[in-house]
Amino acid sequence: MNQIAPSSSVGxxxxxxxxxxxxxxVGLNLRPGxxxxxxxxxxxxxxxxxxxxxxxxxGASLVTTLYSDDQQTLSRFRHATPESFDHxxxxxxxxxxxxxxxxxxxxxxxxxxxxxxxxxxxxLVARANRARAQAYRPALELITTSAINWSLVPxxxxxxxxxxxxxxxxxxxxxxxxxxxxxxxxxxQADPIAAWAAHNAVLMRRRQKLTDRxxxxxxxxxxxxxxxxxxxxxxxxxxxxxxxxxxxTGNPNIPTEEVFTTPxxxxxxxxxxxxxxxAYQGTLIRDIRVxxxxxxxxxxxxxxxxxxxxxxxxxxxxxxxxxxxxxVPASSPISKxxxxxxxxxxxxxxASHIALGQAYSKCFVDGDTITPDDFTAxxxxxxxxxxxxMIGSAEIDVDGIDAQGQAEPVMRAGEWAA
Amino acid sequence: MNQIAPSSSVGxxxxxxxxxxxxxxVGLNLRPGxxxxxxxxxxxxxxxxxxxxxxxxxGASLVTTLYSDDQQTLSRFRHATPESFDHxxxxxxxxxxxxxxxxxxxxxxxxxxxxxxxxxxxxLVARANRARAQAYRPALELITTSAINWSLVPxxxxxxxxxxxxxxxxxxxxxxxxxxxxxxxxxxQADPIAAWAAHNAVLMRRRQKLTDRxxxxxxxxxxxxxxxxxxxxxxxxxxxxxxxxxxxTGNPNIPTEEVFTTPxxxxxxxxxxxxxxxAYQGTLIRDIRVxxxxxxxxxxxxxxxxxxxxxxxxxxxxxxxxxxxxxVPASSPISKxxxxxxxxxxxxxxASHIALGQAYSKCFVDGDTITPDDFTAxxxxxxxxxxxxMIGSAEIDVDGIDAQGQAEPVMRAGEWAA
Ligand SMILES: [Zn+2]
Ligand SMILES: [Zn+2]
Ligand SMILES: [Zn+2]
Ligand SMILES: [Zn+2]
Numbered sequence: 001m002n003q004i005a006p007s008s009s010v011g012x013x014x015x016x017x018x019x020x021x022x023x024x025x026v027g028l029n030l031r032p033g034x035x036x037x038x039x040x041x042x043x044x045x046x047x048x049x050x051x052x053x054x055x056x057x058x059g060a061s062l063v064t065t066l067y068s069d070d071q072q073t074l075s076r077f078r079h080a081t082p083e084s085f086d087h088x089x090x091x092x093x094x095x096x097x098x099x100x101x102x103x104x105x106x107x108x109x110x111x112x113x114x115x116x117x118x119x120x121x122x123x124l125v126a127r128a129n130r131a132r133a134q135a136y137r138p139a140l141e142l143i144t145t146s147a148i149n150w151s152l153v154p155x156x157x158x159x160x161x162x163x164x165x166x167x168x169x170x171x172x173x174x175x176x177x178x179x180x181x182x183x184x185x186x187x188x189q190a191d192p193i194a195a196w197a198a199h200n201a202v203l204m205r206r207r208q209k210l211t212d213r214x215x216x217x218x219x220x221x222x223x224x225x226x227x228x229x230x231x232x233x234x235x236x237x238x239x240x241x242x243x244x245x246x247x248x249t250g251n252p253n254i255p256t257e258e259v260f261t262t263p264x265x266x267x268x269x270x271x272x273x274x275x276x277x278x279a280y281q282g283t284l285i286r287d288i289r290v291x292x293x294x295x296x297x298x299x300x301x302x303x304x305x306x307x308x309x310x311x312x313x314x315x316x317x318x319x320x321x322x323x324x325x326x327x328v329p330a331s332s333p334i335s336k337x338x339x340x341x342x343x344x345x346x347x348x349x350x351a352s353h354i355a356l357g358q359a360y361s362k363c364f365v366d367g368d369t370i371t372p373d374d375f376t377a378x379x380x381x382x383x384x385x386x387x388x389x390m391i392g393s394a395e396i397d398v399d400g401i402d403a404q405g406q407a408e409p410v411m412r413a414g415e416w417a418a
Numbered sequence: 419m420n421q422i423a424p425s426s427s428v429g430x431x432x433x434x435x436x437x438x439x440x441x442x443x444v445g446l447n448l449r450p451g452x453x454x455x456x457x458x459x460x461x462x463x464x465x466x467x468x469x470x471x472x473x474x475x476x477g478a479s480l481v482t483t484l485y486s487d488d489q490q491t492l493s494r495f496r497h498a499t500p501e502s503f504d505h506x507x508x509x510x511x512x513x514x515x516x517x518x519x520x521x522x523x524x525x526x527x528x529x530x531x532x533x534x535x536x537x538x539x540x541x542l543v544a545r546a547n548r549a550r551a552q553a554y555r556p557a558l559e560l561i562t563t564s565a566i567n568w569s570l571v572p573x574x575x576x577x578x579x580x581x582x583x584x585x586x587x588x589x590x591x592x593x594x595x596x597x598x599x600x601x602x603x604x605x606x607q608a609d610p611i612a613a614w615a616a617h618n619a620v621l622m623r624r625r626q627k628l629t630d631r632x633x634x635x636x637x638x639x640x641x642x643x644x645x646x647x648x649x650x651x652x653x654x655x656x657x658x659x660x661x662x663x664x665x666x667t668g669n670p671n672i673p674t675e676e677v678f679t680t681p682x683x684x685x686x687x688x689x690x691x692x693x694x695x696x697a698y699q700g701t702l703i704r705d706i707r708v709x710x711x712x713x714x715x716x717x718x719x720x721x722x723x724x725x726x727x728x729x730x731x732x733x734x735x736x737x738x739x740x741x742x743x744x745x746v747p748a749s750s751p752i753s754k755x756x757x758x759x760x761x762x763x764x765x766x767x768x769a770s771h772i773a774l775g776q777a778y779s780k781c782f783v784d785g786d787t788i789t790p791d792d793f794t795a796x797x798x799x800x801x802x803x804x805x806x807x808m809i810g811s812a813e814i815d816v817d818g819i820d821a822q823g824q825a826e827p828v829m830r831a832g833e834w835a836a
Binding site: 032033042049056061071072078079089091092099 | 450451453460463466467470471474475477478479480481482483484485487489490493494496497498499501502505506507508509510512513514516517520522
């Protein structure tokens with residue numbers, strides 16, 4: 001509804017340097033002497049350089065940036081043989097896992113073209129993704145188990161801005177996206193670090209309150225949706241700051257507005273419609289409709305991208321089950337921007353959502369010590385994928401249901417009930 | 419003397435695409451299904467993209483580019499703590515070694531700023547280099563033992579062009595450097611692939627002739643130089659094409675004009691002056707003068723960069739001994755360009771040279787099967803470094819000395835004697 005007003009400082013080196021500072025000090029909360037492994041696209045070189053500066057100033061022992069390039073990715077789809085798409089750079093993903101085991105922090109700059117692979121063969125896209133996901137699994141496990149401090153921060157790439165604002169000239173589209181990024185990341189505030197501390201405190205109160213309620217389930221109701229999401233036994237709500245097993249308390253997502261927890265992999269029932277399109281690995285999936293029985297998707301459709309959706313949920317057994325449920329008020333600053341970002345880091349913070357696939361072990365009351373067997377026994381889901389998609393809006397009510405089946409309002413018309 | 423005339427096609431996408439083609443087809447001679455691990459600076463993105471295209475067209479299963487960035491490198495020297503300089507990205511270098519073990523080919527795009535680190539603390543530069551060299555050693559061994567096909571190809575970065583032509587505007591400097599690169603890499607010829615085949619045949623005849631002579635030593639004489647380089651027992655001369663242990667015959671250096679072999683690590687005597695400045699890891703070392711006794715440097719000086727020279731030869735035991743001796747006629751195309759490239763890939767192909775440090779096991783008549791013990795017993799040198807520097811010119815005579823001590827002319831006034 002409200003547009004964020006572009007300020008004169010939008011896109012200036014100063015704002016970008018403040019974003020770099022937030023990435024290192026709030027996102028990673030980098031420990032002096034810690035190594036940093038950063039991933040970035042070539043578009044984001046200016047931010048990667050500023051983050052490198054900020055990290056060394058914060059005492060990083062070494063910053064290594066692994067750059068990716070959309071053009072080189074597309075080159076493969078244009079020229080490589082189909083047989084080759086099952087091959088991946090296992091040595092690199094194993095190296096990343098090893099870096100994490102040796103204590104490196106992980107920073108990812110995200111801002112990819114939401115439609116990069118839209119025109120490519122869906123079967124090849126799925127095979128390349130699957131090969132990469134399998135090879136990346138050991139590294140991802142260190143992320144999903146919060147073994148290390150890690151963070152995602154955004155960068156406005158031209159392709160992302162064009163996808164969001166196809167009707168605008170590129171420079172104007174970029175300016176609008178940067179303004180939204182700087183607002184959502186609190187870089188436009190007088191003291192971004194203090195603003196993040198205050199925001200983290202608000203999220204902390206909300207998650208503690210929800211954890212204390214020990215709901216057995218959440219029920220989402222609204223147009224096209226009546227979904228009961230069973231919660232894992234002994235689940236805990238997370239959001240904002242998170243303390244990794246290495247003892248460092250950072251913000252894994254910059255921006256973030258959500259509080260979230262682990263559903264029970266076998267206890268979701270009912271049907272749900274997505275309230276926003278989902279940008280999944282280069283394809284835009286629109287109007288997702290899904291029905292769950294005993295935690296498993298038994299029906300799924302989409303008005304565009306149905307083949308990609310089907311391949312996604314066919315990735316493995318856990319890809320048809322939930323790994324996350326998250327609550328975000330419809331009045332969240334990102335939601336109020338009125339923008340569809342086509343990027344999960346933003347869109348998941350504009351609406352309540354669920355995620356298919358891998359659950360976070362952090363979202364248990366004893367998350368730091370839970371064993372893999374307990375994790376599974378108490379309802380934690382396991383998968384190579386973790387894909388958030390939006391089911392909240394100002395038309396959605398959410399009830400909390402206790403162990404006796406009693407319901408109480410959690411959200412009404414998209415806002416916190418209490 | 420002669421300047422290369424800039425042609426109208428210099429720097430056009432077409433020339434660059436032909437260079438990419440030479441890199442993949444001549445340099446790597448990529449095998450269909452083979453993975454490619456490429457390193458590049460951010461300056462060379464256009465060439466890296468074209469090489470990626472060429473590699474996929476040639477059947478690459480995957481091309482992964484590891485980009486480096488001078489600005490991020492400098493950021494460390496500006497902001498990081500001195501203690502941190504012994505830390506390196508071991509996980510990445512181990513990953514590279516693993517990629518080679520799994521059969522990846524290695525392509526390196528080179529075009530670094532010859533003076534990048536000139537203003538930085540020499541002690542920190544040396545510590546960072548040493549830590550990297552130690553971590554990179556397993557990967558480097560797979561290169562020096564020719565386990566895989568690998569190749570170096572050049573790219574004209576702005577900083578390199580500025581260093582070569584400080585008096586010219588940047589655009590003009592770049593155009594001159596590109597013209598020299600396209601000429602030296604034979605990309606300016608009608609059929610670059612055929613031109614490389616002809617050139618490789620010439621080098622092959624020259625190296626076979628030298629190998630057949632079985633010289634015990636080479637003696638270099640000229641102004642300031644009287645150096646006798648003992649050769650390893652059962653050495654073989656290499657140059658141009660080389661067949662890796664994986665069976666693939668490629669050209670490890672694009673361009674290349676040299677024929678080279680392995681000196682005996684304990685049999686070099688006399689004094690030698692460098693005939694060109696040496697660009698070593700960001701510092702220009704001028705007027706190197708060195709004296710050898712029984713294969714070991716016992717005196718070393720330089721008019722600039724002496725501290726860097728001393729740290730270099732102090733890297734380890736093998737850094738004071740020779741690992742390569744190479745012959746290049748003063749009339750080589752690169753030499754005739756009259757340019758000082760400040761880059762070993764070019765300057766070593768403009769003059770006869772020696773290299774301190776690691777020897778190539780390929781440079782033995784039984785190089786594919788030689789054991790590490792035999793390699794050492796027959797005079798092969800071992801070190802973390804391998805640094806070529808130029809000792810040839812049109813004023814240098816070279817004699818071959820046989821086992822009986824008889825001398826015969828190999829080069830006179832910088833040209834082949836026969
Ligand atoms: Zn979420
Ligand atoms: Zn999620
Ligand atoms: Zn050489
Ligand atoms: Zn060499």
